[in-house]
Amino acid sequence: MTKPTVFISRKIHDEALSLIANECDIDLWKHDEPPSHQLLCNRVSNVDGIISNVMDRIDIQFLEVASNLKVISQIAVGLDNIDLVEATRRKIPIGYTPGVVSEVTADHTMGMLLASAHRLSETERWVRNGQWKIAFHPLYWLGSEVHHSTLGIIGMGRIGEEVAKRAKAFDMEVLYNNPTRKPLIEAKFGIQYSSLASLLRQSDFVSIHCPLSEGTRNLIGAREFKLMKSTAILINTARGPIVNARELYLALKNGAITYAALDVTDPEPLPPKDPLLTLDNILITPHIGSATESTRKRMTMIAAHNLLRGIRGDSLIHCANPEALKDQ
Amino acid sequence: MLKPKVFVTRRIFPEALDMIAAKTDMELWEDELPPPKDILLEKVKDCQGILSLLTDELDTEFFKTAKHLRVVSQIAVGYDNIDIEEATRRLIPIGHTPHVLNAATADMAFLLMMASSRRLVESQTFVKEGGWKTWHPMHFLGPNVSGATLGIVGMGRIGLEMATRARGFDMEVLYTDPNRRSLEDEQKYNLKYQDLDELLTKSDFISLHVNLTPKTHHLISKREFQLMKPTAVLVNTARGSIVDHAALYNSLKKGDFFAAGIDVTDPEPLQKDDPLLSLDNCIVVPHIASASFSSRLDMSKLAAWNLLAGLNGETLPNCANPGVYELN
Numbered sequence: 001m002t003k004p005t006v007f008i009s010r011k012i013h014d015e016a017l018s019l020i021a022n023e024c025d026i027d028l029w030k031h032d033e034p035p036s037h038q039l040l041c042n043r044v045s046n047v048d049g050i051i052s053n054v055m056d057r058i059d060i061q062f063l064e065v066a067s068n069l070k071v072i073s074q075i076a077v078g079l080d081n082i083d084l085v086e087a088t089r090r091k092i093p094i095g096y097t098p099g100v101v102s103e104v105t106a107d108h109t110m111g112m113l114l115a116s117a118h119r120l121s122e123t124e125r126w127v128r129n130g131q132w133k134i135a136f137h138p139l140y141w142l143g144s145e146v147h148h149s150t151l152g153i154i155g156m157g158r159i160g161e162e163v164a165k166r167a168k169a170f171d172m173e174v175l176y177n178n179p180t181r182k183p184l185i186e187a188k189f190g191i192q193y194s195s196l197a198s199l200l201r202q203s204d205f206v207s208i209h210c211p212l213s214e215g216t217r218n219l220i221g222a223r224e225f226k227l228m229k230s231t232a233i234l235i236n237t238a239r240g241p242i243v244n245a246r247e248l249y250l251a252l253k254n255g256a257i258t259y260a261a262l263d264v265t266d267p268e269p270l271p272p273k274d275p276l277l278t279l280d281n282i283l284i285t286p287h288i289g290s291a292t293e294s295t296r297k298r299m300t301m302i303a304a305h306n307l308l309r310g311i312r313g314d315s316l317i318h319c320a321n322p323e324a325l326k327d328q
Numbered sequence: 329m330l331k332p333k334v335f336v337t338r339r340i341f342p343e344a345l346d347m348i349a350a351k352t353d354m355e356l357w358e359d360e361l362p363p364p365k366d367i368l369l370e371k372v373k374d375c376q377g378i379l380s381l382l383t384d385e386l387d388t389e390f391f392k393t394a395k396h397l398r399v400v401s402q403i404a405v406g407y408d409n410i411d412i413e414e415a416t417r418r419l420i421p422i423g424h425t426p427h428v429l430n431a432a433t434a435d436m437a438f439l440l441m442m443a444s445s446r447r448l449v450e451s452q453t454f455v456k457e458g459g460w461k462t463w464h465p466m467h468f469l470g471p472n473v474s475g476a477t478l479g480i481v482g483m484g485r486i487g488l489e490m491a492t493r494a495r496g497f498d499m500e501v502l503y504t505d506p507n508r509r510s511l512e513d514e515q516k517y518n519l520k521y522q523d524l525d526e527l528l529t530k531s532d533f534i535s536l537h538v539n540l541t542p543k544t545h546h547l548i549s550k551r552e553f554q555l556m557k558p559t560a561v562l563v564n565t566a567r568g569s570i571v572d573h574a575a576l577y578n579s580l581k582k583g584d585f586f587a588a589g590i591d592v593t594d595p596e597p598l599q600k601d602d603p604l605l606s607l608d609n610c611i612v613v614p615h616i617a618s619a620s621f622s623s624r625l626d627m628s629k630l631a632a633w634n635l636l637a638g639l640n641g642e643t644l645p646n647c648a649n650p651g652v653y654e655l656n
Binding site: 010011012013032033034053054055075103104106107108110111112114115117118119120121123124126127128129130132133134135136137138139140141142143144145146147148165166167168169170171268269270271272277283284285286287288291292293294295296299300 | 338432443445446457459462463468470471492493495599612616621
């Protein structure tokens with residue numbers, strides 16, 4: 001009997017690869033750069049499963065070509081690159097990796113927040129360029145205080161909660177906005193529910209932790225930047241298109257807010273000529289919210305198990321569309 | 329009545345300068361670079377008070393020359409630039425500015441922990457230079473902060489602030505200090521006492537919070553680096569020469585441990601051609617732990633109060649050598 005075939009869209013940990021190799025023939029995309037959409041579609045015409053990530057567009061055209069597909073296993077929590085409705089209609093279960101990224105993404109968020117407040121990237125560049133000539137000057141490089149300031153969290157899911165917990169350890173006031181109130185989390189960490197407008201008005205730091213949907217696309221635009229303090233710092237480690245990139249550029253350029261820290265961008269990756277990269281008051285990291293050795297290993301192992309279970313016809317460890325398998 | 333003469337060695341916040349100018353005959357050193365030694369000695373000849381910075385050398389010769397001096401008020405927590413024994417022998421009280429910086433310094437130490445482990449500077453440079461072509465499961469991996477073990481060397485007030493923050497990240501906290509904290513403190517802050525070698529062997533993050541003394545000079549050197557885990561991160565926000573910088577470079581280069589983040593260096597400022605600046609796994613910021621408007625304003629005011637109290641013959645609100653009062 002021939003083994004099922006799977007396409008893996010990027011290099012992953014060896015442990016995950018060998019687990020998959022036990023049961024499947026692997027077609028691995030070895031380049032650091034992602035396959036174009038056309039190349040991606042060409043590679044999946046016969047495959048039984050795919051390990052994908054946020055960069056791979058899995059749309060109707062893809063699903064049309066991949067007519068043997070039994071499972072999509074994504075290494076991510078977000079699934080905005082996948083046409084969920086179409087995949088479900090075709091009874092293809094979609095695996096994902098929630099739960100394991102919350103803590104490290106919250107860590108990275110706090111790191112970005114602190115780095116923005118203390119202007120880490122500018123000061124570090126200043127030192128490397130040999131501009132540090134005076135050992136200590138009381139009025140140089142004054143940044144914002146993090147401890148005892150106010151943080152507004154947009155989206156109180158698992159990651160939002162972890163961020164709230166960390167912020168309280170820095171003695172920050174925490175406000176949050178979410179479609180539903182979370183009384184248990186309010187009580188546990190001493191945080192306050194707030195309307196979006198009032199959160200934006202009061203916060204020294206605003207951090208985004210909601211999923212990308214049609215409701216949250218461009219959630220932060222011109223009107224929202226106007227509500228924010230001119231000393232405010234915006235942090236986005238969720239999804240790029242939640243913030244209107246053009247309006248963000250203008251807000252940073254015109255001083256409507258003082259600084260932004262982005263781990264996600266729109267478009268992503270950000271082209272080297274993007275106007276945001278001409279600004280000094282921005283910190284951009286390449287979508288590394290979950291980039292710790294142990295977390296990425298756990299993510300890829302879960303993705304490997306999701307893939308194998310899907311191919312065997314078993315239920316996935318974490319399935320984003322359980323209704324896909326209902327009638328079977 | 330003749331106002332006392334004071335020399336202020338650098339431009340500080342106007343609020344503090346106004347306080348001093350109202351009560352004294354003040355001379356302000358306007359230059360951004362510190363006054364050269366000979367000028368400092370010349371200026372201080374007829375002064376009753378001086379407001380100094382870490383970069384001013386107040387040695388035996390200084391005190392011999394400053395015959396009329398009644399008070400030294402330093403804008404800093406530390407005073408390793410001052411010959412404190414000589415000052416005490418001459419019954420000159422030394423003012424300093426402790427406490428106002430504890431939270432800000434702990435914030436900076438945490439920032440350096442997170443920036444070094446999650447490779448903020450390196451990954452931001454990658455984005456700026458056009459290297460970001462895709463999300464990749466294996467790029468920019470670093471060690472976890474959440475759930476890791478933090479070793480605090482020197483458990484004073486800043487150390488306690490570190491322990492408070494560490495709790496938000498579910499970290500285990502080890503500490504070493506010549507004086508063990510009370511059992512009550514150890515329980516309250518969830519601290520575990522260790523000797524330095526054990527702490528170095530067990531910790532994922534090591535943060536230095538000791539004063540610079542002959543005993544702590546090069547406290548962390550080749551032998552200590554070799555005790556550390558290959559995945560460990562070292563953070564120094566205390567004083568540069570607590571760490572042996574030649575050994576630091578060699579160990580980072582060889583990969584004895586993962587990365588370092590330092591706010592203080594030896595020498596300070598660090599020269600452009602310093603080998604440390606050629607490393608990707610070393611983040612250097614220019615002694616800015618206390619660089620926020622509110623911290624620096626508080627420091628400036630506290631220094632002004634210390635200076636004016638000393639001129640009036642009152643006990644300084646914050647005195648580094650209270651022995652001068654006992655001798656009276």
